[in-house]
Amino acid sequence: xxxxxVSVSVDSYYVHKMWxxxxxxxxxxxxxxxxxxxxxxxxxxxxxxxxxxxxxxEQRGRFLIDPDGIIQSVEIIGNPVGQNVNENIRQIxxxxxxxxxxxxxxxxxxxxxxxxxxxxxxxxxGNVWKQWKPTLD
Amino acid sequence: xxxxxxxxxPDFDLPSYQKGSFKHVKLSDYAGKWLLLYFYPGDFTFV
Numbered sequence: 116x117x118x119x120x121v122s123v124s125v126d127s128y129y130v131h132k133m134w135x136x137x138x139x140x141x142x143x144x145x146x147x148x149x150x151x152x153x154x155x156x157x158x159x160x161x162x163x164x165x166x167x168x169x170x171x172x173e174q175r176g177r178f179l180i181d182p183d184g185i186i187q188s189v190e191i192i193g194n195p196v197g198q199n200v201n202e203n204i205r206q207i208x209x210x211x212x213x214x215x216x217x218x219x220x221x222x223x224x225x226x227x228x229x230x231x232x233x234x235x236x237x238x239x240x241g242n243v244w245k246q247w248k249p250t251l252d
Numbered sequence: 253x254x255x256x257x258x259x260x261x262p263d264f265d266l267p268s269y270q271k272g273s274f275k276h277v278k279l280s281d282y283a284g285k286w287l288l289l290y291f292y293p294g295d296f297t298f299v
Contacts (some may be wrong), residue, residue: 152264242281
Protein backbone atom coordinates (compact mmCIF):
# COMPACT_ATOMS: atom_id res chain seq x y z
CA UNK A 116 0.00 0.00 0.00
CA UNK A 117 1.64 3.17 -1.21
CA UNK A 118 1.11 5.87 1.39
CA UNK A 119 3.38 8.08 3.48
CA UNK A 120 2.59 9.09 7.05
CA VAL A 121 3.33 12.31 8.94
CA SER A 122 2.33 12.66 12.58
CA VAL A 123 1.81 16.08 14.18
CA SER A 124 1.50 17.30 17.77
CA VAL A 125 2.43 20.46 19.66
CA ASP A 126 5.45 18.71 21.20
CA SER A 127 8.92 19.84 20.18
CA TYR A 128 11.12 17.55 18.13
CA TYR A 129 13.21 17.04 21.25
CA VAL A 130 10.21 15.45 22.95
CA HIS A 131 9.42 13.48 19.77
CA LYS A 132 12.95 12.08 19.97
CA MET A 133 12.59 11.13 23.63
CA TRP A 134 9.20 9.50 23.04
CA UNK A 135 10.53 7.56 20.05
CA UNK A 136 13.74 6.51 21.80
CA UNK A 137 12.26 5.63 25.19
CA UNK A 138 8.79 4.31 24.51
CA UNK A 139 7.69 3.92 20.88
CA UNK A 140 10.98 2.30 19.93
CA UNK A 141 10.09 -0.44 22.42
CA UNK A 142 6.85 -1.11 20.51
CA UNK A 143 8.04 -0.62 16.92
CA UNK A 144 11.28 -2.31 15.98
CA UNK A 145 13.77 0.24 14.69
CA UNK A 146 11.66 3.16 15.94
CA UNK A 147 9.02 5.24 14.21
CA UNK A 148 9.71 5.18 10.44
CA UNK A 149 7.82 8.37 9.52
CA UNK A 150 8.35 12.09 10.13
CA UNK A 151 7.05 13.38 13.48
CA UNK A 152 6.16 17.06 12.98
CA UNK A 153 6.37 19.69 15.73
CA UNK A 154 3.49 22.21 15.51
CA UNK A 155 4.49 24.07 18.66
CA UNK A 156 2.36 27.17 18.11
CA UNK A 157 -0.65 25.18 16.87
CA UNK A 158 -0.77 27.12 13.59
CA UNK A 159 -1.00 24.04 11.38
CA UNK A 160 -3.56 22.51 13.74
CA UNK A 161 -5.72 25.65 13.43
CA UNK A 162 -5.67 25.46 9.64
CA UNK A 163 -6.73 21.81 9.83
CA UNK A 164 -9.43 22.57 12.44
CA UNK A 165 -7.97 20.32 15.12
CA UNK A 166 -6.26 22.78 17.49
CA UNK A 167 -8.01 23.01 20.86
CA UNK A 168 -7.36 26.58 22.06
CA UNK A 169 -8.46 25.81 25.64
CA UNK A 170 -6.27 22.76 26.13
CA UNK A 171 -3.43 23.98 23.90
CA UNK A 172 -3.19 20.65 22.10
CA GLU A 173 -4.37 19.07 18.85
CA GLN A 174 -7.47 16.90 18.75
CA ARG A 175 -6.93 13.40 17.44
CA GLY A 176 -7.43 13.87 13.70
CA ARG A 177 -6.64 11.94 10.56
CA PHE A 178 -6.52 13.44 7.05
CA LEU A 179 -6.00 11.44 3.86
CA ILE A 180 -4.45 13.59 1.10
CA ASP A 181 -4.29 12.36 -2.51
CA PRO A 182 -1.36 12.81 -4.95
CA ASP A 183 -2.91 16.10 -6.18
CA GLY A 184 -2.91 17.50 -2.64
CA ILE A 185 -6.70 17.17 -2.28
CA ILE A 186 -8.15 16.02 1.07
CA GLN A 187 -10.21 12.86 0.47
CA SER A 188 -11.09 11.80 4.01
CA VAL A 189 -11.15 13.31 7.51
CA GLU A 190 -11.79 11.86 10.94
CA ILE A 191 -11.56 13.92 14.14
CA ILE A 192 -12.32 12.13 17.41
CA GLY A 193 -12.15 12.83 21.13
CA ASN A 194 -8.92 12.26 23.03
CA PRO A 195 -9.57 9.04 24.97
CA VAL A 196 -10.34 6.82 21.97
CA GLY A 197 -7.70 5.76 19.47
CA GLN A 198 -8.03 5.50 15.71
CA ASN A 199 -9.07 2.30 13.97
CA VAL A 200 -5.96 1.61 11.91
CA ASN A 201 -7.74 -1.10 9.89
CA GLU A 202 -10.43 1.39 8.92
CA ASN A 203 -7.79 3.91 7.85
CA ILE A 204 -6.16 1.23 5.68
CA ARG A 205 -9.54 0.25 4.22
CA GLN A 206 -10.25 3.84 3.23
CA ILE A 207 -6.79 4.33 1.72
CA UNK A 208 -7.24 1.19 -0.41
CA UNK A 209 -10.71 2.31 -1.47
CA UNK A 210 -9.62 5.82 -2.49
CA UNK A 211 -6.58 4.43 -4.31
CA UNK A 212 -8.80 1.93 -6.15
CA UNK A 213 -11.17 4.71 -7.20
CA UNK A 214 -8.27 6.84 -8.44
CA UNK A 215 -6.81 3.92 -10.42
CA UNK A 216 -10.22 3.65 -12.10
CA UNK A 217 -10.33 7.36 -12.91
CA UNK A 218 -13.15 7.99 -10.47
CA UNK A 219 -15.59 5.91 -12.52
CA UNK A 220 -16.41 3.44 -9.71
CA UNK A 221 -17.79 3.81 -6.21
CA UNK A 222 -17.04 1.62 -3.18
CA UNK A 223 -20.21 0.87 -1.19
CA UNK A 224 -20.42 0.66 2.63
CA UNK A 225 -17.81 -1.57 4.29
CA UNK A 226 -16.16 -2.24 0.92
CA UNK A 227 -12.95 -4.25 1.04
CA UNK A 228 -10.53 -4.85 -1.84
CA UNK A 229 -11.83 -7.57 -4.16
CA UNK A 230 -15.45 -6.89 -3.32
CA UNK A 231 -18.06 -5.54 -5.65
CA UNK A 232 -17.98 -1.89 -6.66
CA UNK A 233 -20.74 0.15 -8.22
CA UNK A 234 -20.50 2.13 -11.45
CA UNK A 235 -22.70 5.21 -11.17
CA UNK A 236 -24.85 5.66 -14.29
CA UNK A 237 -28.49 6.55 -15.03
CA UNK A 238 -29.61 2.91 -15.13
CA UNK A 239 -28.36 2.31 -11.61
CA UNK A 240 -30.67 4.92 -10.10
CA GLY A 241 -33.19 3.10 -7.93
CA ASN A 242 -31.62 -0.25 -8.84
CA VAL A 243 -28.73 -0.52 -6.41
CA TRP A 244 -30.76 -3.05 -4.40
CA LYS A 245 -30.67 -5.47 -7.35
CA GLN A 246 -26.86 -5.42 -7.47
CA TRP A 247 -25.65 -4.94 -3.96
CA LYS A 248 -26.82 -6.12 -0.54
CA PRO A 249 -25.43 -4.67 2.67
CA THR A 250 -23.83 -7.20 5.00
CA LEU A 251 -23.27 -6.93 8.73
CA ASP A 252 -21.02 -9.23 10.75
CA UNK B 253 -7.45 28.45 4.92
CA UNK B 254 -9.45 25.67 6.52
CA UNK B 255 -9.18 21.99 5.73
CA UNK B 256 -12.19 20.60 3.86
CA UNK B 257 -12.82 17.31 2.08
CA UNK B 258 -12.52 17.81 -1.66
CA UNK B 259 -10.31 20.88 -1.34
CA UNK B 260 -6.55 21.44 -1.35
CA UNK B 261 -4.86 20.53 1.91
CA PRO B 262 -3.52 23.59 3.75
CA ASP B 263 0.22 23.99 3.24
CA PHE B 264 2.54 23.25 6.15
CA ASP B 265 6.23 23.33 6.99
CA LEU B 266 7.22 21.99 10.40
CA PRO B 267 10.40 21.06 12.22
CA SER B 268 10.39 17.28 12.61
CA TYR B 269 12.15 14.23 13.95
CA GLN B 270 12.74 10.98 12.09
CA LYS B 271 15.09 8.11 12.83
CA GLY B 272 17.79 9.96 14.73
CA SER B 273 17.66 13.20 12.72
CA PHE B 274 16.07 16.61 13.16
CA LYS B 275 14.51 17.64 9.85
CA HIS B 276 11.78 19.74 8.24
CA VAL B 277 8.62 18.25 6.83
CA LYS B 278 6.39 20.11 4.36
CA LEU B 279 3.36 19.33 2.24
CA SER B 280 5.27 19.73 -1.04
CA ASP B 281 7.55 16.82 -0.01
CA TYR B 282 4.55 14.60 -0.74
CA ALA B 283 3.42 16.00 -4.10
CA GLY B 284 2.40 13.06 -6.29
CA LYS B 285 2.06 10.74 -3.28
CA TRP B 286 -0.69 9.63 -0.95
CA LEU B 287 -0.24 11.11 2.53
CA LEU B 288 -1.88 10.22 5.83
CA LEU B 289 -1.63 13.17 8.22
CA TYR B 290 -2.20 12.24 11.81
CA PHE B 291 -2.71 14.79 14.60
CA TYR B 292 -2.73 13.66 18.24
CA PRO B 293 -2.91 15.36 21.63
CA GLY B 294 0.62 14.76 22.83
CA ASP B 295 3.69 12.58 23.10
CA PHE B 296 3.63 10.17 26.05
CA THR B 297 -0.16 10.19 26.20
CA PHE B 298 -1.65 6.78 26.43
CA VAL B 299 -3.90 5.95 23.48
